[in-house]
Amino acid sequence: MANAAFVSTDTIRSLFTEAMSQMYRTEVPQYGTLIELVADVNAEVLAYNPETKTQLERLGELDRINVERHGAIRLGTASELHTMRRLFAVMGMQSVGYYDLSVAGVPVHSTCFRPIDEAALNINPFRVFTSLLRLELIEDAGLRAEAEAILARRNIFTKRAVDLIEMFERDGGLSEKDAEEFVSEALETFRWHGEATVSAETYKRLHDAHRLIADVVSFKGPHINHLTPRTLDIDAVQKRMPERGITPKAVIEGPPRRTCDILLRQTSFKALEEAIAFVGDEGANVGTHSARFGEIEQRGVALTAKGRALYDDLLASVRGEVQVGAGGGKARDYDSQLAEQFRDFPDSWEELRAKDLAFFRYSATDAGKQAALRGGLKAEVNELLAKGLLRFDPIVYEDFLPVSAAGIFQSNLGTDQQQNYATLSNRDAFEDALGAKVQDELELYAGTQAASLAAALADLGLSDV
Numbered sequence: 461m462a463n464a465a466f467v468s469t470d471t472i473r474s475l476f477t478e479a480m481s482q483m484y485r486t487e488v489p490q491y492g493t494l495i496e497l498v499a500d501v502n503a504e505v506l507a508y509n510p511e512t513k514t515q516l517e518r519l520g521e522l523d524r525i526n527v528e529r530h531g532a533i534r535l536g537t538a539s540e541l542h543t544m545r546r547l548f549a550v551m552g553m554q555s556v557g558y559y560d561l562s563v564a565g566v567p568v569h570s571t572c573f574r575p576i577d578e579a580a581l582n583i584n585p586f587r588v589f590t591s592l593l594r595l596e597l598i599e600d601a602g603l604r605a606e607a608e609a610i611l612a613r614r615n616i617f618t619k620r621a622v623d624l625i626e627m628f629e630r631d632g633g634l635s636e637k638d639a640e641e642f643v644s645e646a647l648e649t650f651r652w653h654g655e656a657t658v659s660a661e662t663y664k665r666l667h668d669a670h671r672l673i674a675d676v677v678s679f680k681g682p683h684i685n686h687l688t689p690r691t692l693d694i695d696a697v698q699k700r701m702p703e704r705g706i707t708p709k710a711v712i713e714g715p716p717r718r719t720c721d722i723l724l725r726q727t728s729f730k731a732l733e734e735a736i737a738f739v740g741d742e743g744a745n746v747g748t749h750s751a752r753f754g755e756i757e758q759r760g761v762a763l764t765a766k767g768r769a770l771y772d773d774l775l776a777s778v779r780g781e782v783q784v785g786a787g788g789g790k791a792r793d794y795d796s797q798l799a800e801q802f803r804d805f806p807d808s809w810e811e812l813r814a815k816d817l818a819f820f821r822y823s824a825t826d827a828g829k830q831a832a833l834r835g836g837l838k839a840e841v842n843e844l845l846a847k848g849l850l851r852f853d854p855i856v857y858e859d860f861l862p863v864s865a866a867g868i869f870q871s872n873l874g875t876d877q878q879q880n881y882a883t884l885s886n887r888d889a890f891e892d893a894l895g896a897k898v899q900d901e902l903e904l905y906a907g908t909q910a911a912s913l914a915a916a917l918a919d920l921g922l923s924d925v
């Protein structure tokens with residue numbers, strides 16, 4: 461940090477996460493209920509599985525679980541995405557991964573803003589799944605022009621938020637007082653507004669083109685649409701949701717329950733129907749809109765390109781065979797088929813590593829450090845592992861899954877609205893709007909793995925493999 465008077469970007473991110481969580485708790489009361497349920501289940505998992513607790517502690521991951529959240533927003537214009545990148549940079553978050561959801565009938569492309577280095581992730585891995593509407597996918601030229609004109613009129617950032625972003629960019633940091641002000645100004649962008657910026661008639665036309673278009677275009681800003689806590693046992697939380705008056709969607713997205721968790725499992729509950737005042741209604745004719753929902757996630761190990769290809773193949777084979785209906789029909793068939801197909805995915809850490817399916821963090825064991833003092837070790841990774849001188853632990857998957865994300869979009873937009881867009885994905889246009897390259901998540905995991913191995917070997921007095 462350039463200046464000792466500046467607070468770290470990690471601190472600003474933590475302040476922001478806390479403020480966002482407080483705001484969402486008052487906006488969506490079921491969120492508070494969900495947070496309590498997740499905290500109860502996580503405490504039970506840690507109490508009954510001391511090895512899990514010890515492992516999380518050793519990796520420095522125990523403390524982050526209770527503050528860990530991800531949210532999602534949907535933006536309307538290139539310039540909104542551009543400023544959003546600068547806003548997240550103040551909190552130490554960068555754009556990682558490109559997700560094209562048009563292939564799943566959702567007219568957006570997306571990225572995840574998140575911290576990238578290990579220390580920052582362990583302090584607070586707050587992430588925001590950020591989508592940009594692809595107006596070019598609106599077929600009706602008149603409606604497209606109208607949507608563009610409506611979006612061009614809005615400004616989703618407060619003047620003071622932009623001033624503080626500029627101050628951060630110019631000076632290289634923010635003082636504590638400025639950081640606090642930045643957090644409260646930035647929060648304004650994510651707040652829910654019950655008044656639409658369009659008439660009921662315009663809303664309906666946008667809505668008929670796609671519900672998501674109405675959600676992005678009709679409001680003053682990109683309301684945060686969910687805030688997701690991380691659980692250590694998603695099946696337990698899913699099962700216990702009804703006890704607390706919450707109805708989850710029929711199936712858990714992602715891989716099945718396993719001994720060695722991989723990637724990301726997610727489930728959500730239905731969006732709220734919220735009262736909306738349209739322009740020209742004078743309060744007489746209040747409509748409704750559904751945007752905000754609840755979600756929980758469980759995270760597992762990050763997969764290599766090879767592991768990911770196997771995951772995608774197995775998942776596609778299940779989805780090709782069993783389609784879960786909007787009302788949850790065939791959910792059981794889906795779950796059993798998923799478990800069946802994934803038998804082909806190795807389920808021990810040793811095998812996942814040996815077959816190069818997942819990323820791991822290496823470290824020297826105490827025995828290894830003792831042996832290093834005596835000298836004479838050879839830089840043979842497999843041998844060092846077999847002798848217990850080196851160990852490896854899973855690297856957490858910090859990103860999202862496009863098929864799961866599309867399922868979550870769909871279930872909250874009403875599953876009836878399947879539409880196929882025949883356009884190509886457009887990463888270049890996304891990066892132009894963003895004003896930066898989207899980072900490759902696989903390279904980040906590979907870098908973490910390589911750095912951990914180099915450090916572990918150095919600890920063993922061995923400089924290279």
Ligand code: OOG
Pocket residue numbers: 531532533534589591685726755860861864865866868869
């Ligand atoms: C984002 C949905 C994607 C996830 O967890 O995959 C998402 C949205 O509905 O805007 O949050």
Ligand code: NI
Pocket residue numbers: 530531532589686688755868
């Ligand atoms: Ni989500």
